Amino acid sequence: MNPYDAADPFIRNEREATIAARADRLGAIFAERAPKHDLEGSFPYENFEDLKESGYLKLTVPQFHGGEEASVYEMVLSQERLARGDGSTALAVGWHIGQILQLRTSGAWPTPLFERLCKDVVAEGIVINELASEPATGSPSRGGRPETTAVRAEGGWRITGRKTFSTLSPILKQFVVTAGIADSEKVGAFLVHSGPGVKVEETWNTMGMRATGSHDVILDDVFVPDDEVIRGVDDEKPMNPVPTEGILLHIPACYMGIAYAARHYAIDFARHHQPNSLQVPIAELPNIKRQIAEIEVDLITARSYLYQVADRWDQAPEQRSLLKPELGLAKYIVTNAALRIVDRAMRIVGGLSLSRALPLERMYRDVRAGLHNPPMDDIVLMNLADRAIRESEETRTSLGNQH
Numbered sequence: 001m002n003p004y005d006a007a008d009p010f011i012r013n014e015r016e017a018t019i020a021a022r023a024d025r026l027g028a029i030f031a032e033r034a035p036k037h038d039l040e041g042s043f044p045y046e047n048f049e050d051l052k053e054s055g056y057l058k059l060t061v062p063q064f065h066g067g068e069e070a071s072v073y074e075m076v077l078s079q080e081r082l083a084r085g086d087g088s089t090a091l092a093v094g095w096h097i098g099q100i101l102q103l104r105t106s107g108a109w110p111t112p113l114f115e116r117l118c119k120d121v122v123a124e125g126i127v128i129n130e131l132a133s134e135p136a137t138g139s140p141s142r143g144g145r146p147e148t149t150a151v152r153a154e155g156g157w158r159i160t161g162r163k164t165f166s167t168l169s170p171i172l173k174q175f176v177v178t179a180g181i182a183d184s185e186k187v188g189a190f191l192v193h194s195g196p197g198v199k200v201e202e203t204w205n206t207m208g209m210r211a212t213g214s215h216d217v218i219l220d221d222v223f224v225p226d227d228e229v230i231r232g233v234d235d236e237k238p239m240n241p242v243p244t245e246g247i248l249l250h251i252p253a254c255y256m257g258i259a260y261a262a263r264h265y266a267i268d269f270a271r272h273h274q275p276n277s278l279q280v281p282i283a284e285l286p287n288i289k290r291q292i293a294e295i296e297v298d299l300i301t302a303r304s305y306l307y308q309v310a311d312r313w314d315q316a317p318e319q320r321s322l323l324k325p326e327l328g329l330a331k332y333i334v335t336n337a338a339l340r341i342v343d344r345a346m347r348i349v350g351g352l353s354l355s356r357a358l359p360l361e362r363m364y365r366d367v368r369a370g371l372h373n374p375p376m377d378d379i380v381l382m383n384l385a386d387r388a389i390r391e392s393e394e395t396r397t398s399l400g401n402q403h
């Protein structure tokens with residue numbers, strides 16, 4: 001039996017148990033607040049105060065800079081637990097802790113900037129995010145050139161443009177924006193501070209993930225000094241960039257957590273709901289048991305794959321460049337399983353599941369957003385197919401042509 005958490009085989013030691021317990025505690029508080037923020041589409045400022053107080057915001061900051069230096073596995077564990085309480089808050093803080101873990105792994109930021117960021121996170125609880133999406137580019141993962149433009153100026157750059165889907169925008173004091181370099185093919189990334197020339201336009205009014213504050217951010221001739229340029233301006237692309245895709249596992253972790261909460265709600269409901277046509281609660285009915293079993297098939301399969309890939313990422317840094325198809329597959333399996341799990345949970349609960357008094361309809365709307373976070377399903381499938389075809393070609397070469 002697992003001595004750390006009998007119900008969760010993925011908690012393997014004392015440190016993971018502590019990380020999970022904190023996320024559980026915060027998730028329970030956020031679950032109470034989630035209906036109001038979802039209804040109003042308001043940003044959960046008080047959740048971020050709690051995240052700050054609890055030390056959650058420094059989860060992935062290096063220990064050297066006063067953080068907890070969580071691995072990808074630990075981040076996934078923590079994020080999944082948090083999302084059981086509130087998907088919006090988990091997704092939003094996921095960008096922050098994911099970005100810091102990415103910077104820790106890649107060393108992509110100039111050292112003084114990264115040190116200052118860590119200090120600000122640890123001492124003041126600031127959050128960070130990268131704003132890359134735009135109306136014309138759609139998902140930045142497709143490689144479109146940003147219409148936001150950076151123009152050379154004395155001692156730095158002047159940036160103008162509009163970013164969409166800017167999660168955390170109500171509390172971002174600094175953030176990274178991507179911008180096309182004027183009169184050049186290059187695309188750079190710049191650290192921008194909120195202040196003159198930066199405006200948040202409250203455009204985020206969506207069916208799901210309504211409390212992520214993912215509004216538009218408008219930049220009007222904002223000055224960025226040379227020493228706050230992040231990448232892409234002078235330097236050529238590094239020949240062998242450090243792989244960082246594992247960090248994106250915070251995304252499936254979030255949707256797994258939402259699905260877990262829906263499953264928990266539905267099973268609990270089934271154990272207690274006993275219409276007067278029955279002598280037993282509906283959990284005893286074969287039809288309901290079958291639906292619960294189908295949820296379990298998806299949940300166990302998806303969690304197992306998610307945690308296995310996270311662990312592989314942590315354990316074998318030298319193989320990370322080969323893991324991209326698996327990482328994408330984890331996102332694909334989890335997101336699609338989560339959609340099915342929430343759907344089945346609602347079928348178990350029945351017509352009541354449509355009620356705004358219950359959390360299921362919010363989970364149903366929130367989990368839908370997973371399809372539109374990277375990597376998108378079609379890219380994942382394409383990567384898997386390409387690799388399979390490549391491997392077939394290599395096998396044919398080594399075994400000889402059989403056709």
Ligand SMILES: Cc1cc2nc3c(=O)[nH]c(=O)nc-3n(C[C@H](O)[C@H](O)[C@H](O)COP(=O)(O)OP(=O)(O)OC[C@H]3O[C@@H](n4cnc5c(N)ncnc54)[C@H](O)[C@@H]3O)c2cc1C
Nearest residue numbers: 130131132133138139140142165166167209214369372374
């Ligand atoms: C809750 C939430 C939070 C987010 N937070 C952030 C954030 O903090 N920062 C940020 O930068 N972004 C964020 N995003 C934006 C996200 O990363 C995507 O940019 C956004 O969802 C748009 O992606 P899309 O696939 O719908 O758009 P598009 O890329 O415009 O795609 C629209 C449709 O066209 C197809 N399509 C488009 N281009 C191609 C192509 N080249 N090849 C094949 N098919 C194509 C797609 O498959 C899709 O069907 C967030 C999104 C969500 C939902």
